[in-house]
Amino acid sequence: MNREQISAAAHARHPIAAPLDDASVRSLLDRAAPRGGRLLDLGCNTATWLIRALTDRPGLRGDGVDLDGGAIARGRAAVAAAGLSDRVDLHIQDAGAFTSPEPFDLVMSVGAAHAFGGLLPTLAAARGHLAPGGAVLVGDGFWEREPGRATLDAGFAADEYTDLATTVARVAADGWTPVHAHVSTRHEWDDYEWSWTGSLAQWGIDHPEDRDAALKAADEHRDAWLGGYRGTLGFVTFVLRQTP
Structure with missing residues (x-):
């Protein structure tokens, strides 16, 4: 199994690829999404954010960008099933290289900052697509506490993130004003990680051709989470919003 196949199996029961539950997603979209206009999701995966944003907002149109062709194919099927094909366009390409002749009223990128090299580069990319008066919905990691050796051994670098206060200060210094935020709870994290590892393990059990690779990846991820960064x-x- 390659990385894309592992991710697809792991997110089968938790299509939001971040530690956010349905209520949090709904609340964030209620805060950020306009009733009409244009949305862009950079690193859209299977277009779940776009589908949820557009379902109750008939005046919105959306574009999603992702390099994973398999995820885009599944996203197009989900968009069609939701009856949104006439309002959503999905693009297979590097999100950092995407261009559009028109700006967007909301730019989203949740859990995809690695594709841009971090949170501030993600915001720089979003700024280039944003219409005057528009908003950005962006999600990324931070250190709840100083990372110890177990966390670093799980594959993280000490300077990969900062604490929450420093993260907010850097965002503000970059010209942005937080108008709302949600910090994922321990329950949301645990639900996400158990779903990730459990869905992947289920896939391995049910698909003998992928069993060894799937169970190995699930075990390694679970060990890194429980013994490292939980x-x-x-x-x-x-x-x-951009600071005036």
């Missing part, structure tokens, strides 16, 4: 890595999702 309680240390946090996740914050901001609704941002």
Whole structure:
């Protein structure tokens, strides 16, 4: 199994690829999404954010960008099933290279900052697509506490994130004003990680051809989470406006 196949199996029962429950997603969209206009999701995966944003907002149109062709194919099927094909366009390409002749009223990128090299580069990319008066919905990690050796051994670098206060200060210094934010709870984290590892393990059990690879990946991820970054890595999702 390659990385994309592992991710698809792991997110089968938790299509939001971040530690956010349905109520949090709904609340964030209520805060950020306009009733009409244009949305862009950079790193859209299977277009779940776009589908949820557009379902109750008939005046919205959306574009999603992701390099994973398999995820885009599944997203197009989900968009069609939701009856939104006439309002959503999905693009297979590098989100950092995407261009559009028109700006967007909301730019989203939740859990995809690695594709841009971090939170501030993600915001720089979003700024280039944003219409005057628009908003950005962005989610990324932060350190709940100083990472110890177990967290670093799980594959993280000490300077990969900062604490929440420093993260907010850096965002503000970059010209953004937080108008809302959600810090994922321990329950949201645990639900996400158990779903990730459990869904992947289920796939391995049910698909003998992928069994060894799937169970190995699930075990390694679970060990890194429980023995490494649980309680240390946090996740914050901001609704941002550009500071005048």
